[in-house]
Amino acid sequence: MQKFTYHGHTKWSDGTATIDEAIETAISKGFSEIGFSDHLVLHPSGEDFFFSIPNARLGEYVDEVRSHANRADINVRLGVEVDYLPSSYWEKKIKEVSDIYQFDYMICGVHFFDGKFNYGTYKWKEMEFSEVLNMQRKYWQNLRKGIETGIFDFAAHIDLPKIFNYQLESELSDEIDAVINALVKTGTAIEINTSGKDKCAEFFPSVKLIERCRDNGIKVLISDDAHHVNHIGRHFAEAEELLENLKYTNRWSL
Ligand SMILES: [Zn+2]
Ligand SMILES: [Zn+2]
Numbered sequence: 001m002q003k004f005t006y007h008g009h010t011k012w013s014d015g016t017a018t019i020d021e022a023i024e025t026a027i028s029k030g031f032s033e034i035g036f037s038d039h040l041v042l043h044p045s046g047e048d049f050f051f052s053i054p055n056a057r058l059g060e061y062v063d064e065v066r067s068h069a070n071r072a073d074i075n076v077r078l079g080v081e082v083d084y085l086p087s088s089y090w091e092k093k094i095k096e097v098s099d100i101y102q103f104d105y106m107i108c109g110v111h112f113f114d115g116k117f118n119y120g121t122y123k124w125k126e127m128e129f130s131e132v133l134n135m136q137r138k139y140w141q142n143l144r145k146g147i148e149t150g151i152f153d154f155a156a157h158i159d160l161p162k163i164f165n166y167q168l169e170s171e172l173s174d175e176i177d178a179v180i181n182a183l184v185k186t187g188t189a190i191e192i193n194t195s196g197k198d199k200c201a202e203f204f205p206s207v208k209l210i211e212r213c214r215d216n217g218i219k220v221l222i223s224d225d226a227h228h229v230n231h232i233g234r235h236f237a238e239a240e241e242l243l244e245n246l247k248y249t250n251r252w253s254l
Contacts, residue, residue, distance in 0.1 A: 001240055004253065005233060006035035006079060007107060007156065007191060007223035012061045013038035014051035015227045019064055025229040027074050034232075035077035035254075036065050037107050042082070042097070044089040051111075053080075062101045077254065081107040081156055084146025091149075098151065104254060108152035108188070110143045110160070136161045136168050140175035147182040154189035154221060154252060155179075157196065157204035169206075176209075180216055189219035189252035192242070194235035203239065211246060219252035 009015030010022055017025070019036060026034040038061060041052035048054045053061050068076035080103055082094065098106065113135045139161050147155055158179065161168065169176060183190065190213050193204040203210075213220065222239045226232045243249075 002222050002236060002251075003031055004033035004035065004075075004077075005031055005224055005226070005236075006033075006077065006105065006221065006254075007037050007081065007193070008034065008226040008232065009038050009081075010036060012036075012053050012057075012064075013040075017226075017229045019068070021229055022226070022232065023068060023071075023074060023076065025232050029233045031074065031233065033075040033077065035079045035104065037079040037081040037105075039109070039111075040080040040082045040097075041085075042090050042093040043085060044087045052083075058097060058101070077104040079103055079105045079107060081109045082146075082152070083112060084108055084110055084142055084149070085112065086142060086145055094149075094151065105153040106151060107154055107156050107191075108143070108146040108149075109156040110139055110146060112142070113139055132166060133168060133171055136166065137172055137175055140172055140179055144175070144179045144182045147179065147186055147188050150186045150188075152186075152188055153254075154191050154219075155183065156191060156223070157193040157225065158190055159205040159209055162204075162206070163196075163200050169208075180212055180218070183213070183218045184216050187219075189221060191221050191223040192239045193223050193225050194239055195225040195231070197235045197238070203235075203242070207242070207246070210242070210248065214246060214248040214250070217250065219250050220248055221252045 010017050010019050039052045041049045065078045196202055196204040222236055224231050224234045
């Protein structure tokens with residue numbers, strides 16, 4: 001069983017737990033290592049997003065996580081889940097903050113569709129199919145561009161758009177192929193994100209995509225994408241079982 005969990009959110013972004021509470025829970029669940037990956041949105045508008053660490057307080061987040069660096073009972077790692085946003089502003093800012101803070105790892109996440117975050121409120125069913133397709137195409141393209149920067153250790157929940165009950169994998173197979181190629185080319189890993197089980201009844205990504213990643217030599221880790229303490233380690237046993245059944249042994253860790 002994987003003894004670390006690297007994808008977790010706290011009150012610093014859109015989670016409900018404090019860093020202390022998450023650490024205590026991880027210890028009680030038998031983890032030997034926990035990494036924090038609060039959301040970081042470096043938006044060209046310069047504005048702060050509700051689900052992101054406030055940009056001006058990034059240093060405080062880093063300091064709080066790092067203050068646990070020398071614990072004997074658990075190893076604490078510093079990460080961030082960064083939204084890739086295609087702009088020169090983003091390119092400049094991400095270089096700046098990663099140089100300053102030296103994160104242990106960075107996760108590439110894409111949560112914006114067509115420049116807006118609030119995808120949860122889109123009326124997908126009322127939209128023209130071509131519009132949905134276009135937005136989801138942009139999702140995959142932005143994910144690919146994020147991976148191609150080569151600065152990320154792993155990519156989050158790669159087939160996130162399935163959360164909308166639209167399975168556009170065949171229509172967008174060219175974009176998905178390009179994402180797989182980018183992962184291979186840059187040596188970026190993927191995660192089995194177990195939050196999918198609670199949000200859309202299967203892991204992110206689908207078994208089909210997991211198999212493709214395996215066949216392409218891409219490394220994998222298991223993540224819970226915890227936003228509450230009771231998410232820590234969720235469905236890990238099932239994810240382990242899946243990887244074992246798929247003979248996916250190429251695991252990623254720090
Ligand atoms: Zn995410
Ligand atoms: Zn996340």
